[in-house]
Amino acid sequence: MKLKRKILALLMAALLAVSLAGCGQTSQAPANPPAAPEAGTPTERTVTDMAGRTVTLPAEVKTVGTFGSIGVLNAFVETLSAGERLANEGSPSFVKSPTWEKYQYQFTPHIKNLKPFQGADSELLMENILAAKPDVCLTMSADLTEQLEKQGLNVVQLSWTKTEDVKECITLLGEVLNQQEVAADYLKYFDDMLAKAADLTKDIKDADKKTVVYGNVSKFSQPHVIAEWWIDKAGGISVTSEAMTKANKESLTYTLEDLLKWNPDVMFVASAAEKKEVLADARLGEITAVKNGAIYIVPRIAHVWGNRTTEQPLTIMWAMNKLYPEIVTDSQLAEDISYFYSHFFKYDFNADQLKEIMGK
Numbered sequence: 107m108k109l110k111r112k113i114l115a116l117l118m119a120a121l122l123a124v125s126l127a128g129c130g131q132t133s134q135a136p137a138n139p140p141a142a143p144e145a146g147t148p149t150e151r152t153v154t155d156m157a158g159r160t161v162t163l164p165a166e167v168k169t170v171g172t173f174g175s176i177g178v179l180n181a182f183v184e185t186l187s188a189g190e191r192l193a194n195e196g197s198p199s200f201v202k203s204p205t206w207e208k209y210q211y212q213f214t215p216h217i218k219n220l221k222p223f224q225g226a227d228s229e230l231l232m233e234n235i236l237a238a239k240p241d242v243c244l245t246m247s248a249d250l251t252e253q254l255e256k257q258g259l260n261v262v263q264l265s266w267t268k269t270e271d272v273k274e275c276i277t278l279l280g281e282v283l284n285q286q287e288v289a290a291d292y293l294k295y296f297d298d299m300l301a302k303a304a305d306l307t308k309d310i311k312d313a314d315k316k317t318v319v320y321g322n323v324s325k326f327s328q329p330h331v332i333a334e335w336w337i338d339k340a341g342g343i344s345v346t347s348e349a350m351t352k353a354n355k356e357s358l359t360y361t362l363e364d365l366l367k368w369n370p371d372v373m374f375v376a377s378a379a380e381k382k383e384v385l386a387d388a389r390l391g392e393i394t395a396v397k398n399g400a401i402y403i404v405p406r407i408a409h410v411w412g413n414r415t416t417e418q419p420l421t422i423m424w425a426m427n428k429l430y431p432e433i434v435t436d437s438q439l440a441e442d443i444s445y446f447y448s449h450f451f452k453y454d455f456n457a458d459q460l461k462e463i464m465g466k
Contacts (some may be wrong), residue, residue: 307341
């Protein structure tokens with residue numbers, strides 16, 4: 107009897123152990139549980155902008171607002187292959203330009219359906235801005251920086267006063283947008299193109315170099331000092347260079363007498379309307395550029411090539427093609443243009459577009 111009780115007790119203990127083991131299995135975690143997020147993953151980071159300000163940004167910047175020099179800033183973002191992050195339409199002064207629709211809406215078609223962040227007089231449309239609340243606001247204006255910062259927005263201020271500042275801008279924005287590899291790629295491209303231009307023009311004798319005037323010629327104005335740089339890199343001689351150096355300003359106003367004395371071989375102007383005005387002014391009829399029909403409209407693609415833009419390596423090649431077509435042929439220029447926009451902007455121009463950009 108005792109033996110039977112002992113056996114029964116052992117059987118009951120075994121059954122209880124099996125029962126408990128079964129319950130334990132139903133509460134176990136899956137064999138391959140999803141990986142938990144790493145503890146301490148940062149959600150924010152800081153950068154130092156070109157005004158020396160420390161700016162806190164999200165770990166990933168998904169939306170970008172551009173303020174002030176919208177054309178220049180959009181070109182920066184697009185060059186870094188991040189145009190899809192732009193969060194605003196251009197201001198009225200940009201939108202009314204036919205070239206804005208022609209090219210800007212090709213590169214970033216989504217912005218056509220977005221609201222502008224600035225109005226007709228460049229005033230901030232704060233209701234639109236705060237509704238979109240971009241992860242970062244880009245500007246080159248200390249005044250705009252202050253206004254936006256007061257609204258609790260993240261603002262990165264850029265500066266482009268010297269030629270080489272484009273490199274610092276690209277480097278900083280590569281960090282802001284987490285596009286460091288693209289930024290490094292552009293910097294190499296920039297240096298390679300300048301080296302290429304120097305090699306192409308090295309054998310041009312000073313006596314054979316073409317003289318050039320750039321800008322609003324009918325208004326006797328050279329609006330952007332950086333043109334002195336790209337004209338020189340293209341192997342030309344800017345007739346306004348000496349006066350611009352003396353003035354030490356961003357722009358230069360000269361006189362009809364100055365222009366007649368300089369008598370440039372070539373004119374680079376910003377628009378078809380400007381070219382028409384020059385040709386209609388009888389006082390300019392004896393200038394060599396006018397007599398020879400050497401008046402060329404500088405392209406405006408992401409931005410005006412003659413002004414500050416990441417596209418300026420192309421400006422150099424385009425100008426060289428007009429000054430010395432035997433050095434840079436149409437086919438070579440088309441190849442350079444096609445590569446730049448395909449490689450950085452991720453946009454492929456067709457043959458008709460390339461022909462239009464190059465101009466006559």
